[in-house]
Amino acid sequence: MYIPTLDDMLAAHVRIKPYIHRTPVLTSSFLNELTGAELFFKCENFQKAGAFKVRGASNAVFGLPDGMLEKGVATHSSGNHALSLSYAAGRRGIPCTVVMPRTAPQAKKDAVIGYGGKIVECEPSTSSREEVFAQVVTETGAEFVHPYNDPRVIAGQGTCARELIEQVENLDAVMAPIGGGGMISGTCLTLSNLAPNVKIYAAEPEQADDAARSFKAGHIIADDAPVTVADGLKVPLKELTWHFVSNYVSDILTTSEQEIIDAMKLIWKRMKIVVEPSSAVPLAAILKNKETFAGKRIGVIITGGNVDLDLLPWLKTEK
């Protein structure tokens, strides 16, 4: 297992800079008053392809040696990684194949195709996905870029925390949502090297709390198909992300579905930005644990803004 280093992150940043945004950091005096903390929101919802995932995907794609370009890249994802890898491959002009469950939202499929990716559908089960994906790799010879358990991807995600500590001085902590752990691992990689006094917190839905239970147990616990509104956070930790989580994270805080939806709506209403449910989990966790964060300067990573505007969770729950 190769563990990415500070140099990998720094090289990633140079490599991907032409293809990503240096996203802004927003603040809200209302949310500061409400939480008693000073919050600095790193807005990856404004990122290319609408999510931080384009950092890691671009690093993998633009780091490919020339000899591997013709066969392109492949992945399995029904979410932001699928969009991001398609975007990055499109920018480099190489093929990208994405295995997606046939039940994935049409909007996500359209977005992948819009960026130039090719979709191969599988049944919505792990066994079908693995079977179809193996076949795709055999046929195309494409390079597999895992959504998070990949040193190139983690090094890419680490560039987000690097920008954040350049944009905001004297942070006490950084919080990001945790699913597979790619963003948190990149954050750990960067902060443990460049700002070791900044604490790292992860936030997770109670209904998909495998990372929190792993953290307490001291080994990876994976759940089969958890159900949560924060659809980016359903996947389990893997060995590489577990390395970072187990070594550098201070705590993993969990929140209920209603707390996530309320925090999401609060961000939309008061900050006037569109964020996806996963992005609201950290604010929900801060609101639930005010005493832990009062008086502190907290960087909050808004991971993405790809949400179905026809299916907003606070409207669904009210129906």
Next chain:
Amino acid sequence: MYIPTLDDMLAAHVRIKPYIHRTPVLTSSFLNELTGAELFFKCENFQKAGAFKVRGASNAVFGLPDGMLEKGVATHSSGNHALSLSYAAGRRGIPCTVVMPRTAPQAKKDAVIGYGGKIVECEPSTSSREEVFAQVVTETGAEFVHPYNDPRVIAGQGTCARELIEQVENLDAVMAPIGGGGMISGTCLTLSNLAPNVKIYAAEPEQADDAARSFKAGHIIADDAPVTVADGLKVPLKELTWHFVSNYVSDILTTSEQEIIDAMKLIWKRMKIVVEPSSAVPLAAILKNKETFAGKRIGVIITGGNVDLDLLPWLKTEK
């Protein structure tokens, strides 16, 4: 009739700077490709109280002489001016009374009260509003701050265009929505003095096109209670705003309700920002008149982001 001058706008900017945000300018490569123009969105949805109106309201409130502070300010509005005047008065610590129709949305009433304003309700008719408002002014002796037909307000709104031309060089045109004409008048005030080569366009809903008809007729035409999703744009021009519109505006473009809703959803989806329907009218007009704007650098004023998240127009129309 006193017509505000460049010096009034410059003095307003000094006066209000501590109480407003210098809002960011966002761009979208997707929308640039779609329109064939280069669009620069001045994001007043991120402004204090969620709309540009706080500029003019703050200028009126912080320009009040000491002898008038005790009696405070008053206005009639069920929209962003009510919130903005309450916010500004709250910051200065003076009373603010707002006459609102009893049928106004509870969220707007709550926001006024949240900022420290006092609401006096009237019936939802012009006659009741005028009667109740006259009574309020008699009883309180408060200074009336009109939502737009007021030189202090127009000078304050003009600070937005000043920031925009500082933030973006070599604009060919600026476009803003038009209702009563306060933002457009402030834009005319600033650009006619500081950037006279920049054309000024106004955008208006077809269903509330009194400004466009006034512009063609050469005199003010006022409609009684037009119906449009762009609820900030229902009010008519008045003599002071007509002065600026008739002298400095290049054209007033109109768009259908569906075009406004589509443009609004497009902004939310691709730019990840929450904007109110009025703010989407300029983009709708640019999409409808591509040939006029192709290849041009256009400043687009996003006027506000105060929208009821439980009643989104694309969901209403689909029901």
